[in-house]
Amino acid sequence: MNIIVLIKQVVDVELNIRVKDGALVEDGLNYVISSWDEIAIETALQIVESVGDGEVTLVTIGPDQAAEALRKGLAMGAHKAIHVSDAGFDGSDSFAYAKAFAKILGDRDCDLIIAGKQAQDTDAGLTAGMLAEFMDLPQATNVTKLGQIAADKLTLHRGGDNGSEVIELSLPAVLTVNDSLYEARLASLRGIMQAKKKPLETLDLAGSGVDAATVGIAGRQTVIDQLVEPEARQAGQKFEGDEEETTKQVLDLLVNEAKIFA
Amino acid sequence: MPPYESLNYLDIDSLLSEEERLTRQTVRDFVTRQVLPVLQDAHRTETFPEQLISEFGKMGFYGANLDGYGCAGLSEVQYGLLMQELERGDSGIRSFCSVQGALVMWPIYTYGSEAQKEKYLPRLATGELIGCFGLTEPDYGSNPSGMLTKAEKVPGGYRINGNKMWITNGSIADISVVWAKLDGKARGFIVEKGTKGFSTRLMKGKFSLRVSLTSELHFEDCVVPEDNILPDAEGMKGPLSCLTQARYGIAWGAVGAANMVYHTALDYTKNRIMFDKPLAAYQLIQAKLAKMVQEISKAQLLALQLGRLKEKKRLQPHQVSLGKMNNVRMALDCARDARDMLGANGIIDEYPVIRHLLNLETVNTYEGTEDIHLLIIGNEVTGLPAFR
Ligand SMILES: Cc1cc2nc3c(=O)[nH]c(=O)nc-3n(C[C@H](O)[C@H](O)[C@H](O)COP(=O)(O)OP(=O)(O)OC[C@H]3O[C@@H](n4cnc5c(N)ncnc54)[C@H](O)[C@@H]3O)c2cc1C
Numbered sequence: 001m002n003i004i005v006l007i008k009q010v011v012d013v014e015l016n017i018r019v020k021d022g023a024l025v026e027d028g029l030n031y032v033i034s035s036w037d038e039i040a041i042e043t044a045l046q047i048v049e050s051v052g053d054g055e056v057t058l059v060t061i062g063p064d065q066a067a068e069a070l071r072k073g074l075a076m077g078a079h080k081a082i083h084v085s086d087a088g089f090d091g092s093d094s095f096a097y098a099k100a101f102a103k104i105l106g107d108r109d110c111d112l113i114i115a116g117k118q119a120q121d122t123d124a125g126l127t128a129g130m131l132a133e134f135m136d137l138p139q140a141t142n143v144t145k146l147g148q149i150a151a152d153k154l155t156l157h158r159g160g161d162n163g164s165e166v167i168e169l170s171l172p173a174v175l176t177v178n179d180s181l182y183e184a185r186l187a188s189l190r191g192i193m194q195a196k197k198k199p200l201e202t203l204d205l206a207g208s209g210v211d212a213a214t215v216g217i218a219g220r221q222t223v224i225d226q227l228v229e230p231e232a233r234q235a236g237q238k239f240e241g242d243e244e245e246t247t248k249q250v251l252d253l254l255v256n257e258a259k260i261f262a
Numbered sequence: 263m264p265p266y267e268s269l270n271y272l273d274i275d276s277l278l279s280e281e282e283r284l285t286r287q288t289v290r291d292f293v294t295r296q297v298l299p300v301l302q303d304a305h306r307t308e309t310f311p312e313q314l315i316s317e318f319g320k321m322g323f324y325g326a327n328l329d330g331y332g333c334a335g336l337s338e339v340q341y342g343l344l345m346q347e348l349e350r351g352d353s354g355i356r357s358f359c360s361v362q363g364a365l366v367m368w369p370i371y372t373y374g375s376e377a378q379k380e381k382y383l384p385r386l387a388t389g390e391l392i393g394c395f396g397l398t399e400p401d402y403g404s405n406p407s408g409m410l411t412k413a414e415k416v417p418g419g420y421r422i423n424g425n426k427m428w429i430t431n432g433s434i435a436d437i438s439v440v441w442a443k444l445d446g447k448a449r450g451f452i453v454e455k456g457t458k459g460f461s462t463r464l465m466k467g468k469f470s471l472r473v474s475l476t477s478e479l480h481f482e483d484c485v486v487p488e489d490n491i492l493p494d495a496e497g498m499k500g501p502l503s504c505l506t507q508a509r510y511g512i513a514w515g516a517v518g519a520a521n522m523v524y525h526t527a528l529d530y531t532k533n534r535i536m537f538d539k540p541l542a543a544y545q546l547i548q549a550k551l552a553k554m555v556q557e558i559s560k561a562q563l564l565a566l567q568l569g570r571l572k573e574k575k576r577l578q579p580h581q582v583s584l585g586k587m588n589n590v591r592m593a594l595d596c597a598r599d600a601r602d603m604l605g606a607n608g609i610i611d612e613y614p615v616i617r618h619l620l621n622l623e624t625v626n627t628y629e630g631t632e633d634i635h636l637l638i639i640g641n642e643v644t645g646l647p648a649f650r
Contacts, residue, residue, distance in 0.1 A: 014265045015265070015267070068280050068284075071280070071281075071284070072284055075284065075288075186288050186291050186292050186295075186321070187284070187288050188288075188320060188321050188322045188334075189285065189288070189289075189321060189322030189323065189326050189334035189336055189340075189344070190322040190334045190335075191322075192281060192284055192285055192288065192334075192336075192340075193334055193335050193336065196281070
């Protein structure tokens, strides 16, 4: 079972993020693998380990430093990685990335493509779905549990609106995973040291075979007009004193200001 | 509490390579997930959380800076960062890995025969075997060269007699690296658990390093096979060179403990309102925080420089003394201030501060007391030994 995992390096959202003049303040930011993508790596490793053969290949499109995310994934246990890096991708949207991945992965032999259900920074969750479409592959999004794995098909549970759906998919296929599926493993120290010796292929736009006109500003279908910091939440109000009195005040506010019954 | 970050006041992170930062983050995440949640109970019950033994092995924490035999093969700075992050959890947790790596695996790796290395190192690396290091005796602490434990050559092996005290992991160890005098010279012996004439006794009632087990070792006509002597260590250089390895790790570890108490004190004083303002808004509190930032930053640079020297194989034992002495004292001072800043919460185990403070008293004492390191440095700069 050969599996390709799409990963994205994102800003660590747990630490201080600031926006200035409509752009992210880069200074002091920490970059990590988008957390759902870590689950995707874990899923791929678990499948390969349980099947007992096959390789996990990580792929990312991103700037030079995105290689860090690949090396971390290799340290977790993935077998090889492909880093597509070119300024020509700057300004791409999900559509353009999905087109590019379809081209990059088109001739690679694989049974499964796995990604996180969305990226931690944009929360868009579009790329993998469009990729499945462009590659004409079956897909299941928001996978919450894996069932039987055979050479040519897979059963799984996905979180749907009305409960859990049990799906059988023929392979090859595209999956996106929910964070309830697994807890991503930590790399071991041995894994970190071995990661250096694993193959990491770096491709530029030309090398990737992607048509420059389909990516970057030329290839995108959507544009981010503005980037604004979320409004600070207003401080809550505290009611102290006589219980009956404060209950009345709160009820009054709930009914007449928050209009909870309206 | 906000997610833990170590102090980066001088942008020291930029002096670390990507691989070093990944190592640090990995161990940090491990400590957050698996170590912090079990500490309160382990500390209260004076036990070592045994389920961690094999987990440490899987992660590659044992003998992590050694090459081959199933060891991770980390660089010296990566190894230091491992110690730092473990001790951010607890000094006893770090001690467990320090003893196994620096005091048991390192001497076997450095002074052992190939057969000894192959027999013991791979299983020590996974945690299948636990080791301890027996040097200190009831009457010989700072002055181990006076040790009374004796070995004599007998047909087929060596007969050991004597007592060791304050031995980390002594009563749970599968193998003990024990130092004894053979013909007046210190030699290292590997004593396996269950060897006739060898017994241990757990020492209870410690107020410090409670998460670590400390024991006495007793040898009464204990005969070990000929193959169990470390062939390449003769004289005090043997055990002392092991101590240099462990002290190097402690110089880093102390930075982790200091970072943890600083992180806790900073968060606590920003949120604790007293006289209508957060404590952190008062000059007296800020002075303490600023002092911690100052001292931790210096200690970080010191540890890192020791690491870079060690990587170039230029690190001298007296330089390690400076690092161990300075950084542990620094951490102890930070812990004492942090304890004070948390008020009553500074003495309860809901917060990590009192545990670190108590632990650091041990860390200041073992592996050469602060005084002994002053004497080592004094000797180095004056050429006049003042030990006796
Ligand atoms: C929890 C714990 C775990 C330990 N684990 C181990 C272990 O795994 N293996 C092991 O071998 N040992 C271990 N030790 C022992 C430790 O290394 C010794 O306690 C330490 O070396 C100090 O020896 P001592 O306790 O006999 O103190 P002493 O040597 O009696 O010192 C007492 C005081 O006198 C001072 N002093 C001593 N000599 C001089 C001098 N010449 N001039 C001025 N002042 C001096 C010291 O600095 C100290 O303040 C451990 C200790 C503890 C507390």
